[in-house]
Amino acid sequence: MFDFLEGYNLWEAFWTTVQLTVLSAIGSLIWGTVLAAMRVGPVPLMRGFGTAYVNIVRNIPLTVIILFTSLGLNQTFGATLGSDQIDTTNFRLAVLGLIAYTSAFVCEALRSGINTVPVGQAEAARALGLNFTQVLTLVVLPQAFRSVVGPLANVLIALTKNTTVAAAIGVAEAALLMKEMIENEAQLVLISAVFAFGFVCLTLPTGLILGWVSKKVAVKR
Amino acid sequence: MSSVLYDAQGPKAKRRNVVISVVFVAVVAAVLWWMYGVLDEKGQLAWALWEPFFHGEAWSTYLWPGLLNTLKAAALAMIIALPLGAALGIGRLSDHAWVRVPASVVVEFFRSIPVLVLMIFGLALFSEYTNVSADDRPLYAVVTGLVLYNASVLAEIVRAGILSLPRGQAEAASAIGLRKNQIMRFILLPQAVTAMLPAIVSQLVVIVKDTALGGAVLTFSELMASVSPMSAYYGANTLASFTVVALIFIALNFSLTSFASWLERRLRQGKKSTGAVVTADAVEELSTPGEHVEGKK
Numbered sequence: 001m002f003d004f005l006e007g008y009n010l011w012e013a014f015w016t017t018v019q020l021t022v023l024s025a026i027g028s029l030i031w032g033t034v035l036a037a038m039r040v041g042p043v044p045l046m047r048g049f050g051t052a053y054v055n056i057v058r059n060i061p062l063t064v065i066i067l068f069t070s071l072g073l074n075q076t077f078g079a080t081l082g083s084d085q086i087d088t089t090n091f092r093l094a095v096l097g098l099i100a101y102t103s104a105f106v107c108e109a110l111r112s113g114i115n116t117v118p119v120g121q122a123e124a125a126r127a128l129g130l131n132f133t134q135v136l137t138l139v140v141l142p143q144a145f146r147s148v149v150g151p152l153a154n155v156l157i158a159l160t161k162n163t164t165v166a167a168a169i170g171v172a173e174a175a176l177l178m179k180e181m182i183e184n185e186a187q188l189v190l191i192s193a194v195f196a197f198g199f200v201c202l203t204l205p206t207g208l209i210l211g212w213v214s215k216k217v218a219v220k221r
Numbered sequence: 222m223s224s225v226l227y228d229a230q231g232p233k234a235k236r237r238n239v240v241i242s243v244v245f246v247a248v249v250a251a252v253l254w255w256m257y258g259v260l261d262e263k264g265q266l267a268w269a270l271w272e273p274f275f276h277g278e279a280w281s282t283y284l285w286p287g288l289l290n291t292l293k294a295a296a297l298a299m300i301i302a303l304p305l306g307a308a309l310g311i312g313r314l315s316d317h318a319w320v321r322v323p324a325s326v327v328v329e330f331f332r333s334i335p336v337l338v339l340m341i342f343g344l345a346l347f348s349e350y351t352n353v354s355a356d357d358r359p360l361y362a363v364v365t366g367l368v369l370y371n372a373s374v375l376a377e378i379v380r381a382g383i384l385s386l387p388r389g390q391a392e393a394a395s396a397i398g399l400r401k402n403q404i405m406r407f408i409l410l411p412q413a414v415t416a417m418l419p420a421i422v423s424q425l426v427v428i429v430k431d432t433a434l435g436g437a438v439l440t441f442s443e444l445m446a447s448v449s450p451m452s453a454y455y456g457a458n459t460l461a462s463f464t465v466v467a468l469i470f471i472a473l474n475f476s477l478t479s480f481a482s483w484l485e486r487r488l489r490q491g492k493k494s495t496g497a498v499v500t501a502d503a504v505e506e507l508s509t510p511g512e513h514v515e516g517k518k
Contacts, residue, residue: 042227042234045242059426059474060467061433064445071459077259105505112502122225132227140226154509161335168437175337179438182345192342196334203333207511
């Protein structure tokens with residue numbers, strides 16, 4: 001029944017999906033935190049930059065961003081991201097595009113998390129003489145992170161689903177393999193079911209596990 | 222809240238802020254200067270490459286038809302997905318397990334699959350089992366993918382909308398003798414529809430953005446797919462085409478987002494309603510598999 005799977009490396013395709021997800025998740029967590037810090041910081045110019053970045057990036061389709069990394073950054077600017085193989089370059093470009101896009105959502109999630117920390121916490125920290133960086137990194141962010149595990153998990157799952165967009169620039173991940181298989185094999189419904197099942201296996205447990213974690217670590221107020 | 226994070230600025234802090242601002246501007250300017258240098262070297266900034274967008278031709282041949290297709294796919298998807306979503310959402314609230322469980326399974330399943338996978342499935346489905354012409358297939362496939370995915374997200378939005386209403390509404394209705402189906406039709410749904418408007422508009426932004434996938438992978442001739450023929454025709458003005466297309470998307474989606482938050486504010490302040498609202502931000506949570514909305518106590 002599953003003969004059609006022969007000759008295709010499903011594991012490798014899904015492994016690429018996982019790699020795209022994990023690398024982009026790490027990158028966007030870092031860049032998103034920096035953006036969030038900019039948006040709540042005391043320097044008006046950086047606040048403006050953060051706000052503009054989030055509003056622009058959130059309103060552009062991810063597809064446009066990913067295609068731009070390939071047609072714009074790679075073919076116009078000549079950025080190869082330190083690789084002379086086109087496959088590796090495309091993979092890295094896709095990660096870059098995913099980070100640029102996802103960090104806007106991470107930033108917004110974190111900002112809403114910062115808003116859940118009671119005002120008294122920051123006020124007490126300032127009364128002790130801590131400066132902005134100390135207030136943010138020692139008092140507010142640790143509490144904020146604990147309350148945004150849930151929202152960040154949602155962003156992570158959306159990111160997992162979004163990695164399929166990398167197919168648009170030829171990264172050999174799950175959706176691209178699915179397209180190729182459907183074009184060559186006859187079992188349309190079965191192939192689709194296999195890939196659907198693959199994605200359900202990636203997204204549903206992530207949601208359940210992180211949902212449990214978020215309840216566990218949330219600050220009870 | 223944000224201003225609570227730092228003290229009112231004295232002369233020293235103000236000076237430091239100026240220094241940080243100057244450094245920040247310098248870094249951004251350096252990046253822009255580098256980009257300008259590369260673009261200039263490659264001739265991407267030549268006026269001839271940007272000029273077409275100030276004439277009608279580029280708009281009437283490439284951009285406008287593309288934008289129309291984007292809007293067509295988005296509108297069709299929303300119109301078909303709304304009733305489906307409402308049915309699934311109400312199904313999930315049913316007292317009968319044989320309605321509730323299948324509805325939940327469908328919603329959870331389609332929420333956890335990337336919309337691109339659904340579109341690819343749709344394309345193959347139409348080419349194999351129907352005689353839709355090859356020209357129309359991409360549109361059908363894109364709309365199918367969008368409908369399957371967004372019906373399940375809209376189902377959650379509908380459910381969240383109904384659950385956002387105060388319990389007293391349903392209780393009062395059953396106290397005056399309405400049946401379950403009357404309560405849903407006359408009391409809960411009309412109020413829930415208002416409450417979930419911001420979320421629906423916000424989901425429309427997601428749909429508009431997702432149509433671009435059809436252009437990149439399924440050869441659907443929407444707005445973003447107009448970039449490559451356009452840059453081929455006007456002499457490799459990739460950057461200019463991308464910029465214009467991105468600006469159109471930003472303008473369209475930004476106005477939708479602003480409309481959603483205006484609706485949200487209005488509903489919150491409304492004196493005639495219960496003030497129940499499904500916010501635009503909630504959409505992210507509602508499109509995640511496994512997430513559940515809690516009802517009001």
